[in-house]
Amino acid sequence: MLLGIPCAIHPDPGLSSSASSCWGNMMDVVLLHGLLLLLPLAALLLYRYNATFHYFCKVAFFNCWIIAMATLLSPFAALRGRSVENMKLLRAAILPLKHFYGIKMQVWGLEHLNTEELYVIVSNHQAALDLMGMVEIIPDRCVPIAKKEILYMGTVGWASWLSGIIFVDRYKREDAINVISQTARTMQREKFRVWIFPEGTRNQDKSMLPFKRGAFHLAVQAQVPIFPVVFSPYWDFFSSKEKKFTSGTCTIQILPKVETQGLSSTDVPRLTDTVRQAMADAFAEMSVSCCEDQSAEHPQHPHCAGVGAGAGRGTGSPQCEENTTGTSN
Ligand SMILES: CCCCCCCCCCCCCCCC(=O)SCCNC(=O)CCNC(=O)[C@H](O)C(C)(C)COP(=O)(O)OP(=O)(O)OC[C@H]1O[C@@H](n2cnc3c(N)ncnc32)[C@H](O)[C@@H]1OP(=O)(O)O
Numbered sequence: 141m142l143l144g145i146p147c148a149i150h151p152d153p154g155l156s157s158s159a160s161s162c163w164g165n166m167m168d169v170v171l172l173h174g175l176l177l178l179l180p181l182a183a184l185l186l187y188r189y190n191a192t193f194h195y196f197c198k199v200a201f202f203n204c205w206i207i208a209m210a211t212l213l214s215p216f217a218a219l220r221g222r223s224v225e226n227m228k229l230l231r232a233a234i235l236p237l238k239h240f241y242g243i244k245m246q247v248w249g250l251e252h253l254n255t256e257e258l259y260v261i262v263s264n265h266q267a268a269l270d271l272m273g274m275v276e277i278i279p280d281r282c283v284p285i286a287k288k289e290i291l292y293m294g295t296v297g298w299a300s301w302l303s304g305i306i307f308v309d310r311y312k313r314e315d316a317i318n319v320i321s322q323t324a325r326t327m328q329r330e331k332f333r334v335w336i337f338p339e340g341t342r343n344q345d346k347s348m349l350p351f352k353r354g355a356f357h358l359a360v361q362a363q364v365p366i367f368p369v370v371f372s373p374y375w376d377f378f379s380s381k382e383k384k385f386t387s388g389t390c391t392i393q394i395l396p397k398v399e400t401q402g403l404s405s406t407d408v409p410r411l412t413d414t415v416r417q418a419m420a421d422a423f424a425e426m427s428v429s430c431c432e433d434q435s436a437e438h439p440q441h442p443h444c445a446g447v448g449a450g451a452g453r454g455t456g457s458p459q460c461e462e463n464t465t466g467t468s469n
């Protein structure tokens with residue numbers, strides 16, 4: 141008897157037609173089991189040897205983790221109501237992800253953020269993976285400004301809203317400006333900090349996009365300093381274009397604060413340019429270190445051509461190290 145199918149193990153030429161159909165059924169079951177065993181093996185082999193499959197598995201895992209954590213945490217966050225304190229839950233839920241991916245985080249200049257004052261953080265935005273870097277350094281009582289579309293991503297939207305994340309509609313400038321002006325007033329009253337990606341969209345090019353001005357208007361209106369934060373290029377471990385996702389090192393550099401005391405809206409264009417230039421310089425310097433590592437493995441890596449021209453590796457500049465932490469997922 142095999143899986144409830146009563147029949148002989150060996151076919152007998154003298155058996156009736158019902159016995160031979162029983163043999164056929166048994167073979168089907170054996171084949172099905174064989175296939176079911178082969179499928180995970182094939183998936184495992186594909187994951188190991190096919191970079192594109194590997195990439196999609198890792199991205200799917202990232203999204204599933206975020207959705208699962210948002211679903212799990214939303215009820216707890218709801219108990220507290222909409223509060224910036226709920227950001228601690230999101231932070232704790234995202235922190236372990238780097239271990240699954242074998243991504244080592246190096247943080248430079250964290251001491252700059254160790255201050256009681258309120259401020260605006262601006263950083264470059266390469267991919268959703270930035271969440272892993274954000275949670276490494278995001279201070280208490282700090283909320284990101286995000287595109288409104290995230291609000292409609294089911295439990296991810298609920299968790300974001302409950303954590304006080306501020307949403308802007310990038311396609312309605314007046315509305316977005318109003319949200320930012322209101323944020324400038326409430327951040328002083330309710331004592332929270334704000335994190336903005338001034339590029340306004342994800343960008344994995346070798347230079348940063350032009351900066352939107354909202355973050356700088358916000359800092360000037362609230363009369364709080366700006367902390368520029370630069371994530372090193374992900375080229376050596378992540379590229380959505382090349383469908384590459386391996387382990388690697390991400391360096392996060394927190395630059396010294398830029399004061400806005402006494403500035404007015406007429407100073408915003410100059411302020412934006414100054415901050416962008418400082419970030420672009422740091423990014424170029426980090427690109428050089430990453431490309432030096434890259435060129436050992438892939439001498440013709442497209443991103444490395446012309447990157448950081450003139451930017452040497454200054455004293456104390458971050459260096460990309462071989463990842464040694466975490467396990468590859
Ligand atoms: C474990 C469970 C996890 C679950 C939970 C996980 C998910 C958790 C997600 C969190 C993670 C977040 C990560 C999200 C990341 C993004 O969503 S990135 C996309 C959203 N962010 C942004 O868009 C950046 C902010 N955008 C801005 O600041 C833009 O300036 C604005 C306000 C949208 C306007 O956009 P724009 O019109 O395209 O751009 P811009 O050229 O800056 O401004 C035009 C004019 O308006 C003026 N202006 C702009 N702003 C102002 C202002 N505030 N006041 C006066 N004038 C202004 C400018 O000065 C400019 O005028 P001129 O100088 O040319 O005369």
Ligand SMILES: CCCCCCCC/C=C\CCCCCCCC(=O)OC[C@@H](O)COP(=O)(O)O
Pocket residue numbers: 203204206207265267268269271287290292293294295296340341342
């Ligand atoms: C009922 C609907 C259910 C929908 C479920 C959707 C599930 C979404 C799955 C995973 C969500 C992970 C979201 C992480 C958000 C990370 C922030 C981010 O990177 O947003 C991109 C945004 O900065 C810029 O967007 P664009 O580059 O302009 O585009």
